Amino acid sequence: MTARTTSETARDIPEATVARLPVYLRALTTLVEAGTQTCSSEDLAAAAGVNSAKLRKDLSYLGSYGTRGVGYDVDYLRYQIAREIGVTQDWPVVIVGIGNLGHALANYSGFRSRGFRVVALLDADPERHDEVVAGVDVRAFDDLEQIVADQGVAIGVIATPALAAQAVADRMVACGITSILNFAPAVLSVPDGVDVRKVDLSIELQILAYHEQRKAQSA
Amino acid sequence: MTARTTSETARDIPEATVARLPVYLRALTTLVEAGTQTCSSEDLAAAAGVNSAKLRKDLSYLGSYGTRGVGYDVDYLRYQIAREIGVTQDWPVVIVGIGNLGHALANYSGFRSRGFRVVALLDADPERHDEVVAGVDVRAFDDLEQIVADQGVAIGVIATPALAAQAVADRMVACGITSILNFAPAVLSVPDGVDVRKVDLSIELQILAYHEQRKAQSA
DNA sequence: TAGATTGTTAATCGATTAACAATC
DNA sequence: TAGATTGTTAATCGATTAACAATC
Numbered sequence: 441m442t443a444r445t446t447s448e449t450a451r452d453i454p455e456a457t458v459a460r461l462p463v464y465l466r467a468l469t470t471l472v473e474a475g476t477q478t479c480s481s482e483d484l485a486a487a488a489g490v491n492s493a494k495l496r497k498d499l500s501y502l503g504s505y506g507t508r509g510v511g512y513d514v515d516y517l518r519y520q521i522a523r524e525i526g527v528t529q530d531w532p533v534v535i536v537g538i539g540n541l542g543h544a545l546a547n548y549s550g551f552r553s554r555g556f557r558v559v560a561l562l563d564a565d566p567e568r569h570d571e572v573v574a575g576v577d578v579r580a581f582d583d584l585e586q587i588v589a590d591q592g593v594a595i596g597v598i599a600t601p602a603l604a605a606q607a608v609a610d611r612m613v614a615c616g617i618t619s620i621l622n623f624a625p626a627v628l629s630v631p632d633g634v635d636v637r638k639v640d641l642s643i644e645l646q647i648l649a650y651h652e653q654r655k656a657q658s659a
Numbered sequence: 660m661t662a663r664t665t666s667e668t669a670r671d672i673p674e675a676t677v678a679r680l681p682v683y684l685r686a687l688t689t690l691v692e693a694g695t696q697t698c699s700s701e702d703l704a705a706a707a708g709v710n711s712a713k714l715r716k717d718l719s720y721l722g723s724y725g726t727r728g729v730g731y732d733v734d735y736l737r738y739q740i741a742r743e744i745g746v747t748q749d750w751p752v753v754i755v756g757i758g759n760l761g762h763a764l765a766n767y768s769g770f771r772s773r774g775f776r777v778v779a780l781l782d783a784d785p786e787r788h789d790e791v792v793a794g795v796d797v798r799a800f801d802d803l804e805q806i807v808a809d810q811g812v813a814i815g816v817i818a819t820p821a822l823a824a825q826a827v828a829d830r831m832v833a834c835g836i837t838s839i840l841n842f843a844p845a846v847l848s849v850p851d852g853v854d855v856r857k858v859d860l861s862i863e864l865q866i867l868a869y870h871e872q873r874k875a876q877s878a
Numbered sequence: 879t880a881g882a883t884t885g886t887t888a889a890t891c892g893a894t895t896a897a898c899a900a901t902c
Numbered sequence: 903t904a905g906a907t908t909g910t911t912a913a914t915c916g917a918t919t920a921a922c923a924a925t926c
Binding site: 463487525541543627629633637643651656 | 677678680681682684685686706707708743744745746750752758759760762763764766767769770773774775813814816837838839840844846848852854856858859860861862863864865866867868869870871872874875
Binding site for chain 1: 919
């Protein structure tokens with residue numbers, strides 16, 4: 441890590457706040473689309489599904505973008521949050537593993553509309569190559585290094601079976617990818633400096649089952 | 660909520676711990692499949708990607724299932740965790756919205772193998788009815804009430820576009836579903852007593868983008 | 879000025895971690 | 903008994919919340 445002077449130092453935003461910024465961004469986008477120009481912290485909090493104290497505390501880490509007695513300019517606040525998250529620029533992304541989930545991800549319009557561009561779909565199975573999914577050619581996994589270098593890819597998505605996931609992650613890291621979104625049900629080990637986030641469909645269901653079971657017990 | 664005597668009171672397990680139990684369960688299943696019979700908290704923590712202090716603290720909320728000086732019986736601990744989560748029984752689940760993501764979810768083998776059974780796929784589009792996905796007929800959304808009543812469904816999955824999600828949730832709640840897993844990029848409002856969990860693919864990517872942007876700045 | 883609403887403070891709550899006594 | 907490892911304690915850290923002074 442390089443030392444920075446105070447003025448350069450990005451404010452340290454708590455992880456819990458970072459995780460909610462995209463939620464606020466989406467709520468603001470909805471408000472913009474509805475033609476709303478100004479909103480209070482109460483309004484925005486309701487739209488985002490949090491309480492207003494938490495919202496104001498979260499926004500306070502970014503700066504002071506509201507007007508006391510008035511509220512927030514929806515469009516301005518939306519831009520500030522987008523800039524803070526980093527989605528005013530476009531992030532090229534590769535998806536590895538084009539099974540059912542990979543297909544769904546490739547077709548997911550929410551990526552493109554939120555600052556992400558799927559530049560390549562890779563699969564180990566030669567049968568899949570030259571298939572076209574969501575307007576993008578499926579290519580050989582071995583093309584990874586070339587694509588990452590050419591397109592400056594920093595973010596990779598793993599949608600392979602669990603057994604392949606670690607090997608894919610290793611290759612990604614080796615060629616310079618430093619952020620991985622992992623849909624495979626496997627724990628990945630990566631060096632320091634590489635971020636991994638995990639989405640596990642069945643884990644979410646299990647958490648619901650736990651609470652459901654308790655409801656049944658107390659009924 | 661009904662009052663309960665002390666002996667009936669289920670131990671109150673912190674949410675953060677509940678969210679990790681499925682991770683431990685998966686790690687234990689992997690160990691069982693590898694033929695491992697005993698493991699230390701250090702071993703299991705490594706397999707689950709947490710530190711061993713956290714693991715032991717988490718397990719302590721469930722009871723005392725290890726042996727000092729020895730470790731944990733893998734199979735026994737796995738059963739205890741599965742029982743605590745509630746996945747020793749089978750949970751019937753309905754999925755509403757059979758687009759790309761709904762397809763992927765319907766085909767996801769991780770549901771069935773972890774205590775969930777997809778009993779129905781519903782879609783508002785009549786063109787999709789009588790399609791068969793993952794061996795299950797796609798049926799009309801209007802069949803929801805019937806299916807929930809017949810099969811005793813408590814958990815619903817929403818994979819519709821954002822605009823339809825709240826209406827689907829309302830119908831689910833009205834016919835007795837008390838746990839909802841929401842993949843639609845929308846904030847749902849539901850009455851007390853109904854649990855909603857949200858999986859948002861683009862939010863995870865945005866969190867990665869935030870950190871990626873900061874890495875680039877400090878480089 | 880009066881009313882409204884932000885941004886901040888301080889108290890509270892919950893989660894994490896390291897250390898170690900208990901005990902196999 | 904000696905070595906290993908759990909289960910628990912207590913300290914620390916981070917997140918949430920309510921209240922309100924600042925200010926439009």
